[in-house]
Amino acid sequence: xxxxxxxxxxxxxxxxxxDRRYLxxxxxxxxxxxxxxxxxxxxxxxxxxxxxxxxxxxxxxLIVLAVGMTFVILTGGIDLSVGAVLALSSVITATLLQAGWxxxxxxxxxxLAGSAIGYGMGVMIQYFDIQPFVATLAGMFLARGLCxxxxxxxxxxxxxxxxxxxxxxVNLGRWRVTAAVLIAxxxxxxxxxxxxxxxFGRTVYAVGGGEQSATLMGLRVARTKVLVYVISGTCAGLAxxxxxMFSRSGYALTGVAMELDAIAAVVIGGTLLTGGxxxxxxxxxxxxxxGLIQTIITFEGTLSSWxxxxxxxxxxxxxxxxxxxxxxxxx
Amino acid sequence: xxxxxxxxxxxxxxxxxxxxxxxxxxxMTGITVEFPGVKALDGVDFRLFPGEVHAxxxxxxxxxxxLIKALTGVNPVAAGSIVVAGAETRFTxxxxxxxxxxxxxYQEVNLCGNLTVAENIMLGSEQRRLGGLDWRSMRREAARHxxxxxxxxxxxxxLDSHSLAIQQLVAISRAMVVEAQVLILDEPTxxxxxxxxxxxxxxxxxxxxxxVAILFVSHFLDQIYAISDRITVLRNGRLVEERATADLPQRxxxxxxxxxxxxxxxxxxxxxxxxxxxxxxxxxxxxxIGLGRKGSVEPFDLELYPGEVVGMAGLLGSGxxxxxRLLSGADRADAGAIEFAGETTRLRxxxxxxxxxxAYTSEDRKGEGVVGDLTVRENIVLGLQAARGxxxxxxxxxxxxxxxxxxxxxxxxxxxxxxxxxxxSGGNQQKVLLARWLATAPRLLLLDEPxxxxxxxAKTEIMNLVSELASQGMSVVFISAELEEVVRLSDRIAVxxxxxxxxEIDGGEDVGVPQLIDLIASGGQNQ
Numbered sequence: 103x104x105x106x107x108x109x110x111x112x113x114x115x116x117x118x119x120x121d122r123r124y125l126x127x128x129x130x131x132x133x134x135x136x137x138x139x140x141x142x143x144x145x146x147x148x149x150x151x152x153x154x155x156x157x158x159x160x161x162x163x164l165i166v167l168a169v170g171m172t173f174v175i176l177t178g179g180i181d182l183s184v185g186a187v188l189a190l191s192s193v194i195t196a197t198l199l200q201a202g203w204x205x206x207x208x209x210x211x212x213x214l215a216g217s218a219i220g221y222g223m224g225v226m227i228q229y230f231d232i233q234p235f236v237a238t239l240a241g242m243f244l245a246r247g248l249c250x251x252x253x254x255x256x257x258x259x260x261x262x263x264x265x266x267x268x269x270x271x272v273n274l275g276r277w278r279v280t281a282a283v284l285i286a287x288x289x290x291x292x293x294x295x296x297x298x299x300x301x302f303g304r305t306v307y308a309v310g311g312g313e314q315s316a317t318l319m320g321l322r323v324a325r326t327k328v329l330v331y332v333i334s335g336t337c338a339g340l341a342x343x344x345x346x347m348f349s350r351s352g353y354a355l356t357g358v359a360m361e362l363d364a365i366a367a368v369v370i371g372g373t374l375l376t377g378g379x380x381x382x383x384x385x386x387x388x389x390x391x392x393g394l395i396q397t398i399i400t401f402e403g404t405l406s407s408w409x410x411x412x413x414x415x416x417x418x419x420x421x422x423x424x425x426x427x428x429x430x431x432x433x
Numbered sequence: 434x435x436x437x438x439x440x441x442x443x444x445x446x447x448x449x450x451x452x453x454x455x456x457x458x459x460x461m462t463g464i465t466v467e468f469p470g471v472k473a474l475d476g477v478d479f480r481l482f483p484g485e486v487h488a489x490x491x492x493x494x495x496x497x498x499x500l501i502k503a504l505t506g507v508n509p510v511a512a513g514s515i516v517v518a519g520a521e522t523r524f525t526x527x528x529x530x531x532x533x534x535x536x537x538x539y540q541e542v543n544l545c546g547n548l549t550v551a552e553n554i555m556l557g558s559e560q561r562r563l564g565g566l567d568w569r570s571m572r573r574e575a576a577r578h579x580x581x582x583x584x585x586x587x588x589x590x591x592l593d594s595h596s597l598a599i600q601q602l603v604a605i606s607r608a609m610v611v612e613a614q615v616l617i618l619d620e621p622t623x624x625x626x627x628x629x630x631x632x633x634x635x636x637x638x639x640x641x642x643x644x645v646a647i648l649f650v651s652h653f654l655d656q657i658y659a660i661s662d663r664i665t666v667l668r669n670g671r672l673v674e675e676r677a678t679a680d681l682p683q684r685x686x687x688x689x690x691x692x693x694x695x696x697x698x699x700x701x702x703x704x705x706x707x708x709x710x711x712x713x714x715x716x717x718x719x720x721x722i723g724l725g726r727k728g729s730v731e732p733f734d735l736e737l738y739p740g741e742v743v744g745m746a747g748l749l750g751s752g753x754x755x756x757x758r759l760l761s762g763a764d765r766a767d768a769g770a771i772e773f774a775g776e777t778t779r780l781r782x783x784x785x786x787x788x789x790x791x792a793y794t795s796e797d798r799k800g801e802g803v804v805g806d807l808t809v810r811e812n813i814v815l816g817l818q819a820a821r822g823x824x825x826x827x828x829x830x831x832x833x834x835x836x837x838x839x840x841x842x843x844x845x846x847x848x849x850x851x852x853x854x855x856x857x858s859g860g861n862q863q864k865v866l867l868a869r870w871l872a873t874a875p876r877l878l879l880l881d882e883p884x885x886x887x888x889x890x891a892k893t894e895i896m897n898l899v900s901e902l903a904s905q906g907m908s909v910v911f912i913s914a915e916l917e918e919v920v921r922l923s924d925r926i927a928v929x930x931x932x933x934x935x936x937e938i939d940g941g942e943d944v945g946v947p948q949l950i951d952l953i954a955s956g957g958q959n960q
Contacts, residue, residue, distance in 0.1 A: 123547075123591055299565030304548065304556055311545030318543040319607070320528040320557050378547035 126372025126425055127384040133370075133417070134387050137394045145401040151276035153397065155283075161393045162282040163188065163341040163348065167364040168371070168385040169293045170337025173330040175368050176297075177309045178377025179234035181331060183223065183241035184338040185360035187216045189353070190245045191342020195264075196257035196352025205263045212346075213339035219245055220335020224328035238331075242361070249354035256353040259346060268347035282344040289340065293382045306330060310377025366414055367392055370421050391417070456519070458483050458614050458646045459504065459535070464513035466496075466503050473499040476513070477672045479665055481615060486637060486647045488661035488678070492690055492749050492914055493885075495667040497650055501617055505530040505537055518614070536608030540620040542600040544607065546593030551575035553592050554607045578606045582636045598629030602636060609640070616640060617648045622656060623750070624728055634660050652750025653931045654683060654954070666690055684954035690748065691916060691950070715739065716775055718908045719791075719877055721760065723769035730755040732768050733934035735927060737877060737908045742899060744923030744940070745912040746949045752932035753912045754796055757879045760910070761793030762786035774876075787820050789877075792870035796882035796912070798859070802866045805855030809845065809865055810836045812854050816869040839868035844894060860891025867895070871902075878902065879910045884918060896922055916946045928952040 142149040158165075167184050174181045191212040198208045219241055226237040259265070271280040297303035305326045308316040317323050346352055371388030373380025395413045399405050459481040466474040474496045481487050491497045502508040504515065506524030515522050517533065524530040527537055544553045551568070554575040560567045575588040582602045592600060601621050608616055618637070622630050637647055637660060651657055657664065657678070664681055666673040666689045673689050674681070717736040725732030730752040737743055745753040758764040760771070762780035770777055773789050780786045783793065795801035803812055813836050818827055836850045843864040847857075854862060863883055870878060880899065884892045899922060903909050913919050919926060920940065928936040928949065935957035938944060 295565065301556065301559055301566065304552055304566070307548055308545045308552075308556065311547035312543075315543040315545050318527065318539070319545070319553075320531060378545070 123379060125428060126374075126379070126421075127381050127387070129421070129424060130370060130372050130384055130387050130391065134391050134394070137391065137398065141394065141398050141401065145398075148397075148401060152278070155278045157390060157393045157397065158283045158286070159278070159280050160348075161389050162280070162286040163344040164360070164363060164367065164389050164392070165286040165386055166289050166337050166341040166344060167360065168367040168389050169289050169382055170334035170341075171361075171364045171368045172293070172371075172373055172380060172382050172385045173297075173306060174234070174334045175365070175373050175375060176306050176377055176380055177327060177330050178313075178375075179227065179327070179330065180238065180365070180375075181220075181223070181241075181334045181338075182235065182238040182361050183219060183245055184334060184341070184364055185357040185362075186242045186245035186249070187219055187335060187338035188342040188345055188357040188360060189249050189355070190219075190252075191216055191339040192346040192349070192356060193249045193252045193257065193342075193352040193354055195343055195346045196259050197252050199259055199261040199264055200257055205261065205267070208264075209343060212343050213336060216335040216337070216339020216342065217332050218335070220331040220333070220338070221328065223335070224331030227331065228324050228327045246354070253352065253354060256351050258351045264347070265350070268350065282347050285340070285344060289337065290382055290386055297382060302326060302329065307378055310374075310379070312378075363392060366418055369425075370417055372421075372425075374425055375422075456483075457481055457516075458518055460516040461500075461504065462514050462516075464500065464503055464515070465511045466499050466508050467511045473508075473670055474503065475670045477667065477670070478675075479672070480675070481646045481648055482663075483614065483646050484641055484644045485662040486641050486649050486660050488649050488651070488657045488664045489667070490657065490664055490686065490690055491667035494669065495690075496670040497667060498619070499670075500667065501537070501619060501648070501650070505535060505617070531608075531611055531613070534611065534613050535615040535617065536611060536613040537617040537619065538601070538604045538608050538621055540623055542597065542604050544592055544600060544604055546600075547591065549589050549591055550579070550586060550595070550603055551588035553603055554578055554588070554610060558610050575606070578610055579603070581609065581639075582606050583632075583639070596629070598625050598632055601625065601629075601633060605636060605640075609645075613645065615646045615648065619650050620652070621649075622651055622653065626728065630656060652748060654686070654748070654956075655931055657686075658683065682954075684951060687748065687954040688947075688950045691914070717772075718774060719760070720772040721769065722772070724759055724766050724771060725768040726755070726759060726764055726766050727768075729764060729932070730759065731933045735760075735934070735937075737910065739876070739908050740903055740906045741924045742903045742909045742911050742922050744919035744926040745910065745929060746916055746919050746926050747929030747953060749914065750932075751929040751953075752934075753929050754881055755932065756927075756929065756934070757793060757881050757910060757912060760786075760877075761791060761879050763793060763795075784819070787816070787873065790873065790875045791877045791879065792816070792873060792875035793879040794863075794866050794870060794881060794883060796885065798862060798866065798886075803854050803862050806853065808851050808853055809840070809857070810850035812865050813839055813850075813868045813872060817872045820873050835872055839872060843868055843898065858887070858891075860887035860895075863887055863891070863895065867898070875907065877908045877910070879912075881912045882914065883911075884913055884915065892918075916949050920944060920946055920949065928957060930956050 138149070147153065167188065171181055171184060194215055195208055195212045198211065223237045223241045226232045227234050267281055271278050297306060305316065305321045305323070308319065308321055309323055309326055313323060345356060349356070367388035368380070368385045369375060370391055371380065371384030371386070373384060392414060396410050399407060399409050457480040461477070461479040464474050464477045464479070465472065477496065477500060479500060489497050489500065499508055503510050506526045506529055510523070517535070524533065551572045555571045560570050560574065572588045579586060579588065582605060584599065584602055586595065586599065592603060605616070621633060625633065641647055649661060661678045663675070664678050664686065665675045666686065668690065715738070718739050719737040721733065721735040723732040723734065733756065745756065747753050755764065759766050762783045762785050765781055771780060772778070778789065786793065799805065804815070810832065814827060814832050817835070821827065839845070840848050840850065845861050845864045845868065854865060857865065867883070883895055896918065899909055899911060911919065911922055923940040926938050926940055926944070926949065927934055928938070930953050936952045
């Protein structure tokens with residue numbers, strides 16, 4: 103019997119406009135727009151298509167990581183392994199290409215390595231009831247260790263078809279879209295479709311809103327919770343491939359702490375760490391905000407690169423507090 | 434809430450629509466459910482007809498939830514048969530039951546507040562277009578189901594922007610998407626206010642008239658009489674009675690629910706002579722004036738005097754516990770005031786209450802009482818240490834002396850201060866809990882169901898102890914589901930019904946269980 107009766111509103115009252123679910127994303131977008139405006143006013147050439155295109159080109163891998171991380175965080179979980187899995191995938195790509203494998207084989211192997219690690223962590227989390235933090239921490243160490251097993255040193259990529267793919271791009275006016283950017287945008291579109299147009303996607307939100315309720319609603323909670331880690335792992339594998347295209351090499355020490363960048367992007371993008379609320383598009387804007395900070399600091403010239411971290415830290419704090427206020431008002 | 438008078442009931446009942454369908458949609462016979470060491474249900478028969486609201490009544494441990502869970506396949510059935518729509522059936526779980534037309538709506542709204550109303554209604558029975566979900570037609574479909582409930586809300590609004598009552602109706606909409614023939618409502622009204630309950634009832638009547646069989650569980654007698662056509666009463670896992678609501682007077686219902694409960698065999702637990710004659714000069718230790726909390730207990734007045742045991746009588750969910758929680762600061766009152774020892778005070782937290790030397794032992798012994806992973810010694814000194822403040826640890830010698838004293842005084846077994854509490858029996862855990870608060874030398878002791886789930890010997894010991902404490906000048910509030918215990922022990926008895934304090938009588942030779950049952954059933958209106 104419930105001794106505590108939750109307070110509640112009078113029937114029929116309590117509709118909000120605009121829908122409060124969009125508020126965090128709108129907030130992120132305003133920050134993004136402000137930064138673009140300020141940058142444009144302060145620096146010449148800041149708003150040039152080249153700079154903006156580079157924002158995407160330099161961060162394609164981070165966009166893909168953030169997309170996968172969004173799935174995990176929407177269920178209320180966390181994935182600390184993605185940085186290490188990205189490194190693993192890039193090392194596998196470089197090593198196998200050096201060994202003379204064809205690109206058509208290397209790509210699926212590198213991506214599926216990420217899926218496999220994600221699956222393992224998902225099973226640990228769901229069926230052995232291990233906290234996502236701990237399970238993915240183990241995954242992180244495992245993936246990082248495997249990198250060194252494959253190649254302790256940096257492995258350059260000289261495979262011609264790979265170089266051709268990495269260098270491919272189209273110019274739309276003065277905008278440039280590379281293969282990596284195209285892949286990243288496709289991943290975003292696919293993620294949006296899955297999250298909003300499939301039962302699995304809605305189950306992801308339902309699990310984040312209340313696992314118990316989702317179970318009682320007859321949704322397939324267990325399968326969903328494993329799958330989000332598979333998706334995150336797959337995204338990390340794909341991101342590793344993109345990073346290899348970007349750096350034309352595979353190195354065991356790439357992507358150290360990159361999982362934290364991905365988490366920061368997702369949170370700045372308006373996804374609640376408690377799960378249930380957020381959008382992929384928000385995470386993409388989150389990545390853009392992180393990229394813009396870096397760009398602005400480069401343009402400023404006199405600032406040390408550590409300012410990037412300080413600004414990211416401050417932004418994160420502001421966003422988390424804002425989200426908290428929104429959640430508190432809800433209850 | 435207005436009590437349904439017998440006149441309106443007979444007028445609104447059978448003649449208004451065709452009598453019960455001859456064929457029950459659910460028929461359970463000889464259902465036995467066993468848990469390790471306990472028979473939760475023992476040969477219970479239960480029938481549910483199309484087009485009726487059937488109330489399932491019973492006190493704590495009567496087996497209401499077990500029966501529902503046996504029907505929906507949550508609890509395995511050891512013996513008996515379940516026939517649904519003419520066919521012998523065993524469901525594998527709520528999802529299976531739902532697919533075959535038996536939907537359950539629980540007390541807490543088990544939906545996802547972060548999703549939209551349409552999603553909450555339609556997830557699980559989606560419509561697709563081009564391989565993806567077709568939100569437009571799903572919203573349309575959801576709107577149709579909402580309309581059936583008489584709700585005109587935007588299906589694309591998020592669920593948690595609506596009140597609990599609306600959420601509850603959305604949960605019912607979801608249950609009805611599968612064209613359920615049987616709707617199980619497990620305490621759906623416990624957090625709704627009167628207007629919201631009326632809204633829910635309107636929906637229930639509409640569904641009933643459409644031929645849906647509704648199984649309704651509620652602790653509110655008024656609601657049972659306002660909505661139900663038939664009542665099944667369970668007690669201690671057995672079927673006691675199944676009868677049309679119109680033929681079952683409230684008084685009889687209450688006595689069916691509680692009569693014959695095996696109370697502690699306390700032969701004169703409290704010798705009448707020892708009952709303290711209240712000093713007419715002395716003011717009350719605590720006086721509650723219009724104290725209440727919305728959705729928990731309606732405003733009440735109550736005076737507690739030193740040296741007096743005040744019993745709380747009422748059915749499960751009548752507001753006994755809620756009242757004690759307001760007095761102990763565990764819940765914050767939103768109306769009225771408390772005077773303690775003549776001074777107005779506000780008890781915002783249990784800590785504030787403790788500072789006034791008010792101690793409260795929760796009915797939820799495991800969840801809110803003892804700490805199972807600590808030792809007997811640690812559990813006993815917890816309250817005392819909390820009262821002193823963490824910066825001033827108790828000297829170990831003092832601790833050992835106090836602990837030894839209480840282990841001896843209350844007869845805690847095993848008499849080992851280092852035993853882990855979770856290894857003790859329920860009765861001994863309760864004694865440790867008592868010892869914890871007694872060690873703080875309270876002036877007011879609020880005991881919520883201190884005798885529940887413990888053996889008869891321990892019950893007697895605890896009741897003797899309460900009686901002794903009162904004669905030493907402590908003021909005690911004693912809550913028990915077992916009316917005999919309340920009658921035996923109390924100098925004064927407050928009667929609760931439907932979250933209201935409806936009567937207050939002096940205890941004494943002439944007060945007995947039947948009189949309390951009368952008061953509970955009549956809501957104190959006969960006085």
